[in-house]
Amino acid sequence: xxxxxxxxxxxxxxxxxxxxxxxxxxxxxxxxxxxxxxxxxxxxxxxxxxxxxxxxxxxxxxxxxxxxxxxxxxxxxxxxxxxxxxxxxxxxxxxxxxxxxxxxxxxxxxxxxxxxxxxxxxxxxxxxxxxxxxxxxxxxxxxxxxxxxxxxxxxxxxxxxxxxxxxxxxxxxxxxxxxxxxxxxxxxxxxxxxxxxxxxxxxxxxxxxxxxxxxxxxxxxxxxxxxxxxxxxxxxxxxxxxxxxxxxxxxxxxxxxxxxxxxxxxxxxxxxxxxxxxxxxxxxxxxxxxxxxxxxxxxxxxxxxxxxxxxxxxxxxxxxxxxxxxxxxxxxxxxxxxxxxxxxxxxxxxxxxxxxxxxxxxxxxxxxxxxxxxxxxxxxxxxxxxxxxxxxxxxxxxxxxxxxxxxxxxxxxxxxxxxxxxxxxxxxxxxxxxx
Amino acid sequence: xxxxxxxxxxxxxxxxxxxxxxxxxxxxxxxxxxxxxxxxxxxxxxxxxxxxxxxxxxxxxxxxxxxxxxxxxxxxxxxxxxxxxxxxxxxxxxxxxxxxxxxxxxxxxxxxxxxxxxxxxxxxxxxxxxxxxxxxxxxxxxxxxxxxxxxxxxxxxxxxxxxxxxxxxxxxxxxxxxxxxxxxxxxxxxxxxxxxxxxxxxxxxxxxxxxxxxxxxxxxxxxxxxxxxxxxxxxxxxxxxxxxxxxxxxxxxxxxxxxxxxxxxxxxxxxxx
Numbered sequence: 001x002x003x004x005x006x007x008x009x010x011x012x013x014x015x016x017x018x019x020x021x022x023x024x025x026x027x028x029x030x031x032x033x034x035x036x037x038x039x040x041x042x043x044x045x046x047x048x049x050x051x052x053x054x055x056x057x058x059x060x061x062x063x064x065x066x067x068x069x070x071x072x073x074x075x076x077x078x079x080x081x082x083x084x085x086x087x088x089x090x091x092x093x094x095x096x097x098x099x100x101x102x103x104x105x106x107x108x109x110x111x112x113x114x115x116x117x118x119x120x121x122x123x124x125x126x127x128x129x130x131x132x133x134x135x136x137x138x139x140x141x142x143x144x145x146x147x148x149x150x151x152x153x154x155x156x157x158x159x160x161x162x163x164x165x166x167x168x169x170x171x172x173x174x175x176x177x178x179x180x181x182x183x184x185x186x187x188x189x190x191x192x193x194x195x196x197x198x199x200x201x202x203x204x205x206x207x208x209x210x211x212x213x214x215x216x217x218x219x220x221x222x223x224x225x226x227x228x229x230x231x232x233x234x235x236x237x238x239x240x241x242x243x244x245x246x247x248x249x250x251x252x253x254x255x256x257x258x259x260x261x262x263x264x265x266x267x268x269x270x271x272x273x274x275x276x277x278x279x280x281x282x283x284x285x286x287x288x289x290x291x292x293x294x295x296x297x298x299x300x301x302x303x304x305x306x307x308x309x310x311x312x313x314x315x316x317x318x319x320x321x322x323x324x325x326x327x328x329x330x331x332x333x334x335x336x337x338x339x340x341x342x343x344x345x346x347x348x349x350x351x352x353x354x355x356x357x358x359x360x361x362x363x364x365x366x367x368x369x370x371x372x373x374x375x376x377x378x379x380x381x382x383x384x385x386x387x388x389x390x391x392x393x394x395x396x397x398x399x400x401x402x403x404x405x406x407x408x409x410x411x412x413x414x415x416x417x418x419x420x421x422x423x424x425x426x427x428x429x430x431x432x433x434x435x
Numbered sequence: 436x437x438x439x440x441x442x443x444x445x446x447x448x449x450x451x452x453x454x455x456x457x458x459x460x461x462x463x464x465x466x467x468x469x470x471x472x473x474x475x476x477x478x479x480x481x482x483x484x485x486x487x488x489x490x491x492x493x494x495x496x497x498x499x500x501x502x503x504x505x506x507x508x509x510x511x512x513x514x515x516x517x518x519x520x521x522x523x524x525x526x527x528x529x530x531x532x533x534x535x536x537x538x539x540x541x542x543x544x545x546x547x548x549x550x551x552x553x554x555x556x557x558x559x560x561x562x563x564x565x566x567x568x569x570x571x572x573x574x575x576x577x578x579x580x581x582x583x584x585x586x587x588x589x590x591x592x593x594x595x596x597x598x599x600x601x602x603x604x605x606x607x608x609x610x611x612x613x614x615x616x617x618x619x620x621x622x623x624x625x626x627x628x629x630x631x632x633x634x635x636x637x638x639x640x641x642x643x644x645x646x647x648x649x650x651x652x653x654x655x656x657x658x659x660x661x662x663x664x665x666x667x668x669x670x671x672x673x674x675x676x677x678x679x680x681x682x683x684x685x686x687x688x689x690x691x692x693x694x695x696x697x698x699x700x701x702x703x704x705x706x707x708x
Contacts, residue, residue, distance in 0.1 A: 050546075066690070069459070070460055151464060174643075
């Protein structure tokens with residue numbers, strides 16, 4: 001029990017480094033008790049859902065890509081699938097494969113960036129991947145080359161890796177030739193081996209002993225590790241179709257918080273690589289299983305710091321999947337299916353690198369967008385991040401403020417939060433009396 | 436700790452305002468060149484990549500994003516005082532970005548659309564380019580920027596050369612690459628004739644119409660530094676390609692919709708709707 005007049009201490013991180021977008025953290029501690037945990041996002045709102053109204057459906061993939069430069073494909077994929085649902089269009093075969101392939105590229109690029117440049121420095125005692133490169137050039141070079149392999153897939157299919165230009169409702173504006181895809185193969189084979197090394201490398205890091213009872217949420221598909229399709233499942237046993245998302249996941253704005261919090265059955269939950277891996281372990285490849293077994297890593301993972309392991313396993317998965325997709329590729333007869341306009345509402349959820357990304361579009365008969373709702377993964381994880389900080393804080397209380405603040409930042413970075421996915425973030429001071 | 440050598444290297448800051456982070460990612464996408472850049476420059480402030488954040492003054496500041504809050508309007512003034520050379524990177528910093536679509540709308544209603552309690556939101560009614568707030572020394576267009584253009588500008592500055600980037604249209608790049616013209620052959624409303632080159636003409640290369648990521652081109656018919664002929668292209672969209680006025684308006688009111696020639700053209704066609 002804290003004494004009545006215990007010293008009140010504030011631990012502040014003015015700018016959370018090595019995350020995408022800008023946020024700050026303030027933790028107020030009285031005696032031994034954590035009173036407040038405030039993850040403050042000062043990324044300004046950009047109002048995508050508002051200005052998408054009145055735009056034509058064909059413009060949507062170009063516009064929503066700009067929500068996030070790190071995961072533009074995720075935004076494009078959720079958007080085209082939702083709009084295809086409106087038009088009753090079902091994309092299959094080679095076009096579906098190419099969508100999985102470009103998504104693999106994004107996972108590889110985004111995860112490799114996070115594993116090597118953003119999070120590994122925390123475990124190895126550096127302030128950045130660049131600083132790490134001075135002592136461990138070979139490791140950092142491997143990470144950057146892995147990331148480049150992901151970018152190469154995106155560039156071939158999308159024209160460029162940041163804001164690809166070819167994704168459209170019905171398919172692509174251009175699909176690659178078989179030999180163009182084949183040209184990626186050697187580099188992807190190298191990358192697959194590098195991904196195995198990556199899993200081994202991160203598995204040997206020193207992890208704090210910190211296990212939590214996560215309520216994991218992810219897509220699940222009967223035949224494959226999820227990217228674009230599947231049902232939404234939770235570790236509580238919940239299993240719903242994507243159309244039911246808004247009945248179960250409630251977004252609400254609260255006066256004391258700077259983000260729309262999303263809750264499931266009234267409480268926080270976890271999305272992203274850790275949740276995805278835990279809920280889809282049945283679809284791991286034999287190689288990925290073998291590498292995990294070699295390092296005695298058992299699923300489900302329950303330590304947020306193990307997110308880096310989950311991300312590394314997903315890099316490996318995405319490379320194996322890419323190689324398979326390239327091997328069986330035969331160009332489709334047309335790069336995109338024809339669209340027949342009809343009014344309606346469509347929803348889709350896909351697995352962005354950071355977790356499920358839900359989109360809903362209402363489209364008028366002339367193809368103009370009437371209404372949009374977007375729920376990005378980071379706003380879904382926000383409540384969970386604050387909860388993790390609250391639980392982890394007691395271990396940091398004996399440290400000086402500066403080190404305690406660094407400890408908090410490390411917890412936040414486990415989530416690879418993408419604050420730029422800012423459709424829902426506000427710019428506001430948090431004042432909160434208690435939990 | 437930096438050794439004496441490191442102290443002599445130019446200090447670089449990468450600073451973000453309202454944006455998607457894609458241009459900063461283009462810096463990280465330099466991959467092996469990134470390590471070389473890290474040796475050439477002292478990366479003193481780049482929160483997205485490093486926890487080591489040191490105060491100015493800086494020799495070069497790369498600025499991503501547009502100004503959308505009162506706080507950011509102050510922050511850019513303070514940064515300008517700390518930066519010897521200030522370079523804006525990307526469509527947000529240059530033209531206000533896609534989020535400048537709010538400039539034609541009622542932001543209060545935008546807030547109500549996105550947030551249940553709009554009164555908690557602090558946001559300016561406009562999204563404005565950096566150059567409306569402070570002097571900008573050099574501009575790198577693109578949504579996102581092209582990483583080789585970035586590298587070229589930084590190396591030019593380091594050896595004391597005034598950087599110059601091509602300002603002619605995407606059309607010329609298409610011709611050089613031998614792309615089939617999507618405007619002529621497919622009848623797509625391509626902005627290539629009025630858009631600055633720099634992306635590598637990737638949209639026509641991928642079989643679709645350019646949508647203006649690199650902003651208005653210069654020169655062409657009217658001469659260097661002068662705006663492109665958006666009037667003629669807009670008339671072609673309407674007359675030959677049968678776009679209705681609101682479609683012509685949307686065409687120009689996109690990624691770089693707030694930059695003057697595109698803005699003026701979209702306003703003209705809005706009046707015709």
